Amino acid sequence: MKFSMVSGDVLKLECGALVVGIPAGGLTPTAEALDKASEGAVSRWIEAGDIHPCVGKVAVFRDFPGCKAERVVFVGLGKCKARDFQRVLKLGIDIGKEVVLTTLEWLPDEVPEWIAEQSGFIACTALDRPKNYKTFDINWKKPKHINLYVPDENKDIEKAYAEGVSVGMGVQMAKQYGDMPANLCTPKFMAEECMKLAGSLGLDVTVFDEKAMEKLGMGCLLGVAKGSHQKPRMVVIEYHGGKKEDAPVALVGKGLTFDSGGISLKPAKGMDEMKYDMCGAAAMIAAIATAAAMKLPVNIVAAVGFTENMPGSSATKPGDILKSYAGKTVEVLNTDAEGRLVLCDVLAYTIDKFKPKCVVDAATLTGACVVALGNDIAGLFSNDEELAMSLMMAGDTAMDPVWRMPLDISFTKALKSNFADLANISDSRGAGACTAAAFLEEFVGDTPWAHLDIAGVANKSGKEKGSTGRPVPLLINFLKDQAE
Known part of the structure; x- marks a missing residue:
């Protein structure tokens, strides 16, 4: 797998899966952008229960309106604390050719560099599985590329993400x-x-x-x-x-x-x-x-x-x-x-x-x-x-x-x-x-x-x-x- 940073308009990113957090009682900036682009679909689906802010709930949508990602993966954050971060991010990393994480928005009370480092660490290990010695085994697919999204380029965030991967x-x-x-x-x-x-x-x-x-x-x-x-x-x-x-x-x-x-x-x-x-x-x-x-x-x-x-x-x-x-x-x-x-x-x-x-x-x-x-x-x-x-x-x-x-x-x-x-x-x-x-x-x-x-x-x-x-x-x- 490759790990890198992406920036710019999140809705225009062409990727296999865009991972978006849904906290209790509000929307992250990316979720707000998706809601606006889809004419309120995110809010309606939250109200209907198709997208749920409860910790650990995951909803996957293909061809989401107004977004160029193949899939949008909504991950329930609840009142997400640092101790919950690893668990919710592991659930949200979907299997696709290229994944974009919006995790810098998920924990507003934490230092962005820490979030970036943890994101890199979890992205590197989330889909890990023990080596086995079976004569036949199902092919285990992993994303080829996991990117961390930042609105603007930031060297400190980039360094922290790379250190987390290391x-x-x-x-x-x-x-x-x-x-x-x-x-x-x-x-x-x-x-x-x-x-x-x-x-x-x-x-x-x-x-x-x-x-x-x-x-x-x-x-x-x-x-x-x-x-x-x-x-x-x-x-x-x-x-x-x-x-x-x-x-x-x-x-x-x-x-x-x-x-x-x-x-x-x-x-x-x-x-x-x-x-x-x-x-x-x-x-x-x-x-x-x-x-x-x-x-x-x-x-x-x-x-x-x-x-x-x-x-x-x-x-x-x-x-x-x-x-x-x-x-x-x-x-x-x-x-x-x-x-x-x-x-x-x-x-x-x-x-x-x-x-x-x-x-x-x-x-x-x-x-x-x-x-x-x-x-x-x-x-x-x-x-x-x-x-x-x-x-x-x-x-x-x-x-x-x-x-x-x-x-x-x-x-x-x-x-x-x-x-x-x-x-x-x-x-x-x-x-x-x-x-x-x-x-x-x-x-x-x-x-x-x-x-x-x-x-x-x-x-x-x-x-x-x-x-x-x-x-x-x-x-x-x-x-x-x-x-x-």
Whole structure:
């Protein structure tokens, strides 16, 4: 698909579909123009109920009087708020050769640049569907061109729309990796994909294999990988967009390409969705790739650890003790609490090697976070107030929300072990997301750090099963703020 701007007389635009909003209690400028051109047809059809202002109602008219568009798509806005915008716009993007969006008129209380950016993002992702491997599938048609209408040319609006499209493409990348089956999306495959990014975007990529990680002393990550014949990889991607002397922003991702739980085996039901346990890493790769494509003036390093967690004969067992990159020892009480073992080594290495100004990690870390926050809001833990506020604001702007969760010494005390510096789980069932975050905090020192537990938001189940690409929108907004 192509994305661009159009301006001029909206009634004279020749396109496959003109998407027009109908708010409660009035008409947008485009709806007024159509009403006048059709001698009051819009008003009459609203009164008759053929066009309805209720949120989510859609009416399609071919050969609308006074308009050169093949079809006019009326979308009910109600008293449309920002939180409704994505839903109503997705309903309004019709399948045609060329679509024109009039969304800048839909939210009069919002900043036009924000509306343009969200329009570009939604236009890029609204008709997205997971790749499938069926031998025969119905041809899925998409518009060839999605345009944003502005009465007059505006460079700021054009830039915002383009940035929204870029974020949408980043989300598509993360979703593509998340949805791949684990027999194809292996640690080796993901390392190769990262290497391809180096050529296409001018990024510096370093891949660490099992022997290299052994030399570094990454005993926790390697302990997770021991039960699988798929060899682990750690990938470090560097983007140099800022000044040479500026410390980078570090992004760290959990990349469990499949998580069976290891010896502490998960239940069979729903285990297929454990291919999504690498969505944190996928989001970090997509975020740095998108930042590079947008040429953001900030230095970024993304470090991701890829492995499987399998119950092989050589797998780590409950009660085993592993030594981390940071030198701390960890007693493994549950092999299904493996994500924190991968992250602790990658976090410690990244901070030690790159001395970042701040570090943000993302991981499908705990089912406890899903219990606490559900499937719409991610959990945020941080040791730094300014960083936490920046991420919350970025999430709100991107419609990719997070909720601040507590960190307290009591959660760290719950990880006490008689045999090692730390246990990888608490001896209590309570506050599982908080104790997991407290475990990670032990490996970041004084560096400003934030942990995003995306277990509830990284993918959907049931009929809508698939990756969401979150939290890529949040991360890009955060990186844009860091560049200012």
